[in-house]
Amino acid sequence: MLSTILVYMSLLFQVLAAAIAISLFKRTKFNASWILISTGFILMVVSRIFELFPTIYPEWEEELAVVQKCLAFVISLVLLIGVFYIRKIFQFMRRLDEIRRETENKVLSAVIRTEERERQRFAKELHDGLGPLLSVVKMLLSGLSGDAKPEVNEKIKQNLKQAVDEAIISVRDISANISPHILNNFGLKDAVDSFIKKLRSAKALDISFTTNIGNRRFGYNVEVIMYRVICELINNTLRHAEADKIRIELKLTDEIIYLTYTDNGIGFDVSRQATKYGMGLDNMQYRLKSGNGGIEIMSERGKGMQAKAFIKL
Template identity: 45%
Template sequence: MLLKVALLFAMLIQIGAAIIAVSLIRRTRFNGSWILISGGFVLMAIRRLFDFSTLFGNAPVFQKEEVNSWLGIFISILIFVGLIYIREIFNLRDRIDELRKENESAVLSAVIQAEEKARQKFARDLHDGLGPVLSSIKMGLSAIDLQSLDQQNKLIVQRSTSATDQAIVSLKEISNQLSPHLLQNFGLTTAIESFEDQLLGNSDIRFQFEATIGGDRFSYQVEITLYRIVSELINNSLKHGRPTLIQLSLSQQTDMLCLTYNENGQGFEPDQLSEHQGMGLENIRSRVKSMKGIFQLESAPGKGIHVTIQVPAK
């Protein structure tokens, strides 16, 4: 009696599973693998019906065993083939994910390259257009004979000359930030040292920079990406971190360039950044992602920040 109840329960479960499987065929858009697996569920339900019916019939034992054997064979074949199809589906999905990531990196890289080209063009336009105008103004002011002027006009000329000098210096700084000539001419190490000297030279913040790449040169895309990342990290620290010590190291390990950044500022909870505070870090992530690199950030309130970045040394 207990066996009959158990077989009845198993039969109902198998029939229910078969009905659900068949009903999902349309929702899977008649996927071949799901049709095969649904067929396996249907045969399993038929097998349970056969097992249950033999308890009340007088079918010969060899017929029961033969039918069960054939049903088991067909079930195994259908499920095996269905699983092969499912494996191919998962492989295809993984490949699609890889292609999507590659496309995202390619799009980010194209956007960043377009941005750098726009920066370079703007820097050239400033230097070639506004630079000569300011130089002409300075030459004109320098040609004025101050001895022939009264005190008031002499003061006006001196102030105008000073303002022109400041404008020329500012123009050079802006042009260099847009398209750093030291990076193009002398490489990443020299450009970072110059940037640090301009930004932190007159501050109380200690800056320790260690580079083991020496004067090695890399593609301009790699160098400008790392230069922008370092600039963003230092600027973020000055705006939000208030550190007294910044440590930066740059090295090459086989085919990867490794950048490590540490500062002892206020720190923060990485998952609780405001949109304004997180914009700089998001820009860094985008740049690293465009290079198919690795970005790791560790921080906590009062613990400063630790950043590790690895990008291919193309």
């Protein structure tokens, strides 16, 4: 009686093992070695079932014994071959680890490059914008004197006030570039509109911006990521593309923000120059992937550039 119970329990365990092995087919990409091992488990279940037959059909005991031996041989052979080829699974896992490390290294390099570029840009703006104004303020202050004529001191004070006003404006511009107050206070649409208006007033550039998001607000990360990507795409066009037309479309569909950006510039070879094109495709991909999004850039020499990006809410 006890032996029969143990046989039934072992049969149950082997059925469970076979079911689990089969359920892992997709995860192992239908690897041949795993299929062989799973087949071995299935054959073991079949063998265990044949062990129960003599209790039901005693007259078949000799024939079933032969079948059992044949099954044992096949099971051993299948498991041996499966174990021999299972190393392919470990090779596959090792390759996945290598790809993951390479991706992490690329992302880290992209982050470092972006941070360094932002630091350099910030330092340049301080040096070229605020530095000269502060030098002028210092020079004007040194010119003030109690022995000078009142009209001379008054002129110096006027110039000093003008220089301080310009320094305040410069600080505001630098602050807006680092963290645009319009984006924080009014949202993505108004921030992009404001950025484009500044460009239109400074450059002879035809920029079209259409969107259906209205005044809807999104999460902080979503707004910052999409705003930075749009600004970088525009800056890259201004620096490299020699374009006079830019088209920007921002659409909200099924809780996903889609960006379509095109220019009529000189274009470039994406496979060769993506990482050199401004902040680089890797950096933009990192920004968007950090927000559950992505970007694809398409371009050919002489045919402009198109970028399609999305970010999920």
